[in-house]
Amino acid sequence: MSETIIRIEHLYKTFGTGDGKVEALQDINLDIQKGEIFGIIGLSGAGKSTLVRCINLLERPTSGTVTVDGQELTALKEKDLRKARRGMSMIFQGFNLLMQRTSLQNICFPLELSGGKGDKAAREKRAKELLEIVGLPDKADAYPVQLSGGQKQRIAIARALADNPQVLLCDEATSALDPTTTQSILDLLKKINREMGVTVVVITHEMRVVEQICDRVAILDGGVIQEQGDVSEIFSNPRTEAGRRLVMPNGEKIHVLPENRLVRLAFNGTTSGEPIIARLAAQQGICLNIISADTRTIGDKSFGTMVLGLPQDETEAARALIYLREIPGVTAEEVTDLVQ
Numbered sequence: 001m002s003e004t005i006i007r008i009e010h011l012y013k014t015f016g017t018g019d020g021k022v023e024a025l026q027d028i029n030l031d032i033q034k035g036e037i038f039g040i041i042g043l044s045g046a047g048k049s050t051l052v053r054c055i056n057l058l059e060r061p062t063s064g065t066v067t068v069d070g071q072e073l074t075a076l077k078e079k080d081l082r083k084a085r086r087g088m089s090m091i092f093q094g095f096n097l098l099m100q101r102t103s104l105q106n107i108c109f110p111l112e113l114s115g116g117k118g119d120k121a122a123r124e125k126r127a128k129e130l131l132e133i134v135g136l137p138d139k140a141d142a143y144p145v146q147l148s149g150g151q152k153q154r155i156a157i158a159r160a161l162a163d164n165p166q167v168l169l170c171d172e173a174t175s176a177l178d179p180t181t182t183q184s185i186l187d188l189l190k191k192i193n194r195e196m197g198v199t200v201v202v203i204t205h206e207m208r209v210v211e212q213i214c215d216r217v218a219i220l221d222g223g224v225i226q227e228q229g230d231v232s233e234i235f236s237n238p239r240t241e242a243g244r245r246l247v248m249p250n251g252e253k254i255h256v257l258p259e260n261r262l263v264r265l266a267f268n269g270t271t272s273g274e275p276i277i278a279r280l281a282a283q284q285g286i287c288l289n290i291i292s293a294d295t296r297t298i299g300d301k302s303f304g305t306m307v308l309g310l311p312q313d314e315t316e317a318a319r320a321l322i323y324l325r326e327i328p329g330v331t332a333e334e335v336t337d338l339v340q
């Protein structure tokens, strides 16, 4: 049984007024489950940072509610809100470490603020445990300038975990890192999620990041959630224009005769495309054009979509559709909304 930890309902955020008015978020509805890794993906300016700041109420929504672990944050007074926020912490693209403090002191900092974990010795003990968890036990006395980007992010993660949050919010946490370092930070986030049970919300513009670690994803575009669901489903078969732009950044540029009917196949990992086309030709004598294909591997499964042009002959087209719809692991759907 899954349990909701973050519920966002009818959330709007508007900045400014009159001509300068920006509707950064419009009617956002999200349910994030306890223990999952949830991705929010969108292009620059989509409203991702605004949304994540609305989750911990660093930014007050213009309207709508945010409920975390059963407590409606939008209804709390500042003092209670400060307490509730302790259950959530955040990491950023720029790490935001205190430059005058060593790694150990950076990690102790939130504990000093919250008064949690007892005296200085207890705080340092906790900080050392965290240095182990993030794989940098030997960097306790290093200052941020002495650390690489990946190491800085590890210290920032340790600091974020110091007060045992239930939720870790990550705003483009790997966007400043090279691919190998990105991978190691994503592995660490996954480990923290699995071993410590921390719910992780990942904000990113990179689909690779979502593919690697997220269970579910929401696509944010122009301040609106265009679609959300399981990563495998959304990435193998994006249903909205915004989804396709993110998932297939090269675009599905299609040049077909207007009279061609099109069918989109979505593969769920049990089969792949080419043999299907070959079999259809061999067994049924029906030839389909591959208009575009985009398959990829997520986890240990292969997924993807393929768009085929159906034969102009109506009977043949109908037979092909019946055949395609009966293949296990494949969803076949006629499409009318692809760019010509």
Ligand SMILES: Nc1ncnc2c1ncn2[C@@H]1O[C@H](COP(=O)(O)OP(=O)(O)OP(=O)(O)O)[C@@H](O)[C@H]1O
Pocket (backbone or CB within 6 Å): 015, 016, 022, 023, 024, 042, 043, 044, 045, 046, 047, 048, 049, 050, 051, 205
């Ligand atoms: N404090 C603010 N005042 C006015 N407008 C703002 C403010 N913060 C954000 N915006 C506007 O809200 C929209 C969403 O911005 P936001 O920073 O949330 O996008 P983002 O998806 O995080 O982008 P990026 O990927 O570049 O970080 C943008 O049009 C931005 O200009």
Ligand SMILES: [Mg+2]
Pocket (backbone or CB within 6 Å): 048, 049, 050
């Ligand atoms: Mg941002």
